[in-house]
Amino acid sequence: MRYLPLTDADRRAMLAKIGVANVDALFADVPEDKRLNELVDLPRTKGELEVERLLGRLAGRNTPAGSVPFFVGAGAYKHHVPATVDHLIQRSEFLTSYTPYQPEIAQGTLQYLFEFQTQVAMLTGMEVANASMYDGSTAAAEAVLMAHRVTRRGRAVLAGNLHPHYRETIETVARLAEHEIVALPPTPGGRQDLAQHIDSTVSCVVVQTPDFYGHLHDLTALAETVHAAGALLIAVVTEVVSLGLVQPPGAMGADIVVGEGQSIGNGLMFGGPYVGLFATRSKLLRQMPGRLCGETVDKEGRRGFVLTLSTREQHIRREKATSNICTNSGLCVLAFTIHLTLLGEAGLRRLARINHGHAVALAKALGGVAGVEVLNDTFFNEFTLKVPGDAAQVIERLAGKGVLGGVPVSRLEPGKPELANLIVVAATEVNTDEDRAAYVKALREVL
Numbered sequence: 204m205r206y207l208p209l210t211d212a213d214r215r216a217m218l219a220k221i222g223v224a225n226v227d228a229l230f231a232d233v234p235e236d237k238r239l240n241e242l243v244d245l246p247r248t249k250g251e252l253e254v255e256r257l258l259g260r261l262a263g264r265n266t267p268a269g270s271v272p273f274f275v276g277a278g279a280y281k282h283h284v285p286a287t288v289d290h291l292i293q294r295s296e297f298l299t300s301y302t303p304y305q306p307e308i309a310q311g312t313l314q315y316l317f318e319f320q321t322q323v324a325m326l327t328g329m330e331v332a333n334a335s336m337y338d339g340s341t342a343a344a345e346a347v348l349m350a351h352r353v354t355r356r357g358r359a360v361l362a363g364n365l366h367p368h369y370r371e372t373i374e375t376v377a378r379l380a381e382h383e384i385v386a387l388p389p390t391p392g393g394r395q396d397l398a399q400h401i402d403s404t405v406s407c408v409v410v411q412t413p414d415f416y417g418h419l420h421d422l423t424a425l426a427e428t429v430h431a432a433g434a435l436l437i438a439v440v441t442e443v444v445s446l447g448l449v450q451p452p453g454a455m456g457a458d459i460v461v462g463e464g465q466s467i468g469n470g471l472m473f474g475g476p477y478v479g480l481f482a483t484r485s486k487l488l489r490q491m492p493g494r495l496c497g498e499t500v501d502k503e504g505r506r507g508f509v510l511t512l513s514t515r516e517q518h519i520r521r522e523k524a525t526s527n528i529c530t531n532s533g534l535c536v537l538a539f540t541i542h543l544t545l546l547g548e549a550g551l552r553r554l555a556r557i558n559h560g561h562a563v564a565l566a567k568a569l570g571g572v573a574g575v576e577v578l579n580d581t582f583f584n585e586f587t588l589k590v591p592g593d594a595a596q597v598i599e600r601l602a603g604k605g606v607l608g609g610v611p612v613s614r615l616e617p618g619k620p621e622l623a624n625l626i627v628v629a630a631t632e633v634n635t636d637e638d639r640a641a642y643v644k645a646l647r648e649v650l
Contacts, residue, residue: 232379266602268471272638274565276585276629277415277610278339278366278441279474280466283633288468288541292534312533313508316496319540326446327460328453329482334536335493335528336479339463340372343409343439345481345492345526346459347373350407350435351382352490352525359407360400363387364414366441367615373409389616391578391587391625393418398428405432407459411439412452416627417582419449426456435459443467443480444631445583447555459483468542469535478535488512492526554632558584561639562630568643569628574650578625585629587612591650594626600649606642 209217214226223229230238249257268281275281291297296311307313316334323332336342347359359377361370361384370386377384385400393416397408408429412420422438429436438452440462452460464478465471483491489512497511546554562584569588570577576589590597594611601608609628616622630639 266605266607268607271605271607272634272641273607274609274628274630274634274638274642275607276442276631277615277627278368278463279471279477280442280444280584280629280631281471281633282444282466282631284468284470284538284542285545287545288538291541292538297534297537307507307509310508313496313510315537315540316494316533317498317508318544319536320496322540322543323464323480323482326443326451327440327457327462327480327482328451328455329457329460330453330485331488331491331495332480332482333491333493333495334533335526336461336481337528337532338465338475338477338479339439339441339461340366340369340479341376341528342461342479342481343369343437344373344376345528346437346461347377347382347384347407347409348380349459349483349487349490349492349525350437351380353487354406354434356404356406356434357381358383358385358404359409360397360405361386362397362408362410362414363389363395364391364393364416364418365409365411365439366415369409369411369439369441389415389619389622391416391589391612391622393420393579393581397425401428401432401434403432405434407435407437409437409439411441412449413440413442413445413583413585415441416587416625417579417585419581419583421450422452422455422457426458430456437461440480442583442585444551444555444558447551448559449583453482458487464535464539467546468538468540476532476535478532478539490525493528555583557632558630561632561634562586565628565630565634565639565642568639569646572643572646572650575646584631585627588626588628590624590626592624594624597646597649598626601642601645604645604648606645608642608646 218225273281320332320334324330351357361373374384374386387395387400401408410420410422410425412422414420422436426436435458436456437459438457440446440460443462443464444466460482462480464480469477481493494510495512497509499507499509501507543551562582566577566586569575574591577586578589579586595613598608598611609626612622612625612627
């Protein structure tokens, strides 16, 4: 076959060279229950036209997010992205995810990365931000590794209401780095005493606000406790629009703020690519992973931009690198920067207020449905519903009535029956009064 040029003898020779018995041994780090034991149920061969038709029929079985009332969130949010954003990022000079390897030649690229860093630092209330993260979950894992380097400790505490995907990503990276992770159990009601888990062996505490269940947290007292133990506080934000309305983590004492920037400038896009945010204090700058673009002047006094720090393993010795992230999600960064520039501070605050107002109206309406309870005292644009029966089945029945009603917690936290009746619901500026009315009507019918 032209795409598989190696013979069986070639494969045997390569396996022998690296000292493994078979190809399956190369996937030892992938849990066995996540591997396929047989081919997927698809035709072995089809012509190009036949493939297009087959995939078109499969895609037609989906319900597109923009075609029905949509209240799904849990880390990826449907916001309006102005047409200007897509128009500009599709210019040929922008269509790359990379920072140039001779960076100072591309002043335009360095400038928008510099502007992005400035925006992220201002949003998070921090002093410095980078421009080189894959997404929010990997940024969180990088933050934990950074805390281990700074404190010279190898134990991290994860709040129970951290997004499950973020928790799992941190655990995966930590396992390979042989670090200890203490992941606390979820508390959908919102309250959790983290102080009792903090001692002199802990490098960092990772907490999310708004958390996975939508609760907002004042991190001030926790930050004082963490710092008294010589550890770092890592704050996670999965809904960056919230920073237009709530106090930023940096103002509450966080040492590192990480998050997902998808909500600004980037559509849902079938799950990616997205753009990770990473900001920290100036004193921790040298341990920050990724790239840092800086501003300077040339010999004639004109404003210019440089790649100030790039402590990745492509540039320095691997053991000295602070990160092995290669791609910087540059196009997603540009979309974020353009959209936030179009909004401005006043626009972002107005957008955040609209989001919150829509969520308050929806929570009030859904809370009035018999048998339904809203678990949140505080929230931004996302909250948790407790419903009678199995939440996953409720969501399926809602979808059958043309409403995408949220994410059943059991989808992200399987094997925990105490969470099986919970739904995480998000409302943004794209939801209308008619959407909310349709949700309430459909929920009454399916219950």
